[in-house]
Amino acid sequence: MAKSKNHTAHNQSYKNHRNGIKKPKKHKYKSTKGMDPKFLKNLRLTRKKQRELKLAKKAEEMKS
Numbered sequence: 001m002a003k004s005k006n007h008t009a010h011n012q013s014y015k016n017h018r019n020g021i022k023k024p025k026k027h028k029y030k031s032t033k034g035m036d037p038k039f040l041k042n043l044r045l046t047r048k049k050q051r052e053l054k055l056a057k058k059a060e061e062m063k064s
Helices: 012-018 037-063
Strands: none
Touching: none
């Protein structure tokens, strides 16, 4: 009895390059799912404070 073929990469490279091998898309915001809750709370608070400071600075500029 003849041995059967186990594996071949024939034509696979051609098929992959037909539509181009693309890099994974980069997202603007990374997911925070599964991140440390303590870190996320701190992140939220710092962003809020930064927003307040930015608004205060803008208001100060409008006054003068």
